[in-house]
Amino acid sequence: MSAESRQLALPLAGISVPPPNGHAIPRKDRVYVNRDLRLSTIDWVGFDMDYTLAIYRQNEMDRLSVELTIDRLIRRGYPSYLKKLEYDTRFPIRGLLVDKRYGHVLKMDRYKVVHLGYHGMQKIPREELNELYHHKRIRPHTPRYHWIDTLFALSEVTSYAAIVDAMERRKERVDFDKLFADVRSAIDEAHADGTVYSYVTSDLERYVERDPDLARTLHKFRSAGKKLFLLTNSPLAYTDRMMTFLLGDALPEYPSWRHYFEIVVCSAGKPRWFQEGRPLMEIDGDALRHVKGPLERGKIYDGGNLADFERLANLRGSSVLYVGDHIYGDILRSKKESSWHTAMIIPELDAEVEAHELTAADRARQRTLEDARERLENELRYYQGRYKELVKSNADDVFAQAERVRVKRALERIRAELRANIAEYDAITERVSRTFHPYWGSLLKEQSEMSSFGLQVDLYADIYTRRVSCLRHYSPQQFFRSPYDLMPHEL
Ligand SMILES: [Mg+2]
Numbered sequence: 001m002s003a004e005s006r007q008l009a010l011p012l013a014g015i016s017v018p019p020p021n022g023h024a025i026p027r028k029d030r031v032y033v034n035r036d037l038r039l040s041t042i043d044w045v046g047f048d049m050d051y052t053l054a055i056y057r058q059n060e061m062d063r064l065s066v067e068l069t070i071d072r073l074i075r076r077g078y079p080s081y082l083k084k085l086e087y088d089t090r091f092p093i094r095g096l097l098v099d100k101r102y103g104h105v106l107k108m109d110r111y112k113v114v115h116l117g118y119h120g121m122q123k124i125p126r127e128e129l130n131e132l133y134h135h136k137r138i139r140p141h142t143p144r145y146h147w148i149d150t151l152f153a154l155s156e157v158t159s160y161a162a163i164v165d166a167m168e169r170r171k172e173r174v175d176f177d178k179l180f181a182d183v184r185s186a187i188d189e190a191h192a193d194g195t196v197y198s199y200v201t202s203d204l205e206r207y208v209e210r211d212p213d214l215a216r217t218l219h220k221f222r223s224a225g226k227k228l229f230l231l232t233n234s235p236l237a238y239t240d241r242m243m244t245f246l247l248g249d250a251l252p253e254y255p256s257w258r259h260y261f262e263i264v265v266c267s268a269g270k271p272r273w274f275q276e277g278r279p280l281m282e283i284d285g286d287a288l289r290h291v292k293g294p295l296e297r298g299k300i301y302d303g304g305n306l307a308d309f310e311r312l313a314n315l316r317g318s319s320v321l322y323v324g325d326h327i328y329g330d331i332l333r334s335k336k337e338s339s340w341h342t343a344m345i346i347p348e349l350d351a352e353v354e355a356h357e358l359t360a361a362d363r364a365r366q367r368t369l370e371d372a373r374e375r376l377e378n379e380l381r382y383y384q385g386r387y388k389e390l391v392k393s394n395a396d397d398v399f400a401q402a403e404r405v406r407v408k409r410a411l412e413r414i415r416a417e418l419r420a421n422i423a424e425y426d427a428i429t430e431r432v433s434r435t436f437h438p439y440w441g442s443l444l445k446e447q448s449e450m451s452s453f454g455l456q457v458d459l460y461a462d463i464y465t466r467r468v469s470c471l472r473h474y475s476p477q478q479f480f481r482s483p484y485d486l487m488p489h490e491l
Helices: 003-008 058-075 080-084 124-133 154-169 176-192 197-202 215-225 236-247 306-313 327-337 348-356 360-393 398-436 450-458 468-473
Strands: 043-045 097-099 104-108 114-119 146-147 225-231 263-266 280-284 286-292 300-303 320-324 341-345 463-467
Touching: 003 097, 058 080, 058 154, 058 176, 058 197, 058 225, 080 154, 104 124, 104 154, 114 124, 114 341, 146 263, 176 197, 215 236, 215 468, 236 263, 280 306, 320 327, 327 450, 341 450, 348 360, 348 398, 360 398, 463 468
Parallel strands: 043 225, 043 320, 225 263, 263 300, 320 341, 341 463
Antiparallel strands: 097 104, 097 146, 104 114, 280 286, 280 300
């Protein structure tokens, strides 16, 4: 926005300007609403840490994860040429499905219909996808498949696709199922033995984006009387390093990050935390102690479970808004097991929204082409029927001959127009898709449907936004209203 246009929005004396409204907020920073949510009924706002408060630089994290994965795979006997593996961290998106039987990576729409697929880094032709996945209903929750639903897991797909590609190019036989298991266990090991943590904490600036508006956003909630809590799967030592980096000296009113939160729970163990979980413990130096009384500000807790947490914090589930990035661990589980409201952080949303805006003219052109195609198809059917009648009537006079020629020409013209229509439509689809993402198109949509990932967001996130600090644009008492949801018969 230029300086002039910003100034025009100021309420100048004597000049009537409309009151501020949601649409003054740039689209990429808006909060989007699936279900009505009144912040005035929310007393507690809870936050996940990784990828929610702490926005990781995806490319850097993925490079680190792939390198650590490859090192470990080579140690386990994979060929040493993988050390020089070429890979593209832009390749994966959330919501992909890995078919471990064939080594394919797939994108589905909300009805679990596969529309796009890659083997290694090669796009799978449409006919092959149809042959493999369209005759039988796909069952994503069976052991054959693995669903990529977190930003952490993106690097698994980057590694997997690149390794399949590299090994097959050398004509090596690949056990697709075993390779995927090995990739996952290698990166899990690098997390479990603290290697990932130590790389990240040794250079936080490189791996994490510090959001300059985060502290004020949290402060705004607190000034409105809301209580904040942190519920993270990360252990205390890492949480402390990360939160100090994010909030440590952000506002003079808060001597440390812990002052922003009423309750802090580390090593939570979500998603199990929302079900049975573990007993809630208090961290006391190096020791853990069972918690008997109510939860206290200033203490740090470990593990626990939803039921104990709600009871010991003395809160009602419906007064909680939980903000997280993990569709299963944060959003789906809390929606299903508790009465918490959910806000999902989708860091990819700025690219998604930008692509949506950039492709507006193309998408409008597609609607025009769809209307034209319907008209052409009606005309085609009309002239085809007419032609049949003329042939059947067997009339051979000069008028009948002339009419047959006329109808035949009309048919040729319509068929040519239809071919042109479809070719233009497909070219636009390809262009729109590339604007969203070079390999997979839109994250949340698949053609005119929601993608399978988009459906999860739609079902379980009450609101969604790009990052926590986008909430600062709204009142802490905001009534987030969902758009009117029309069924096809109401359109
Ligand atoms: Mg997270």
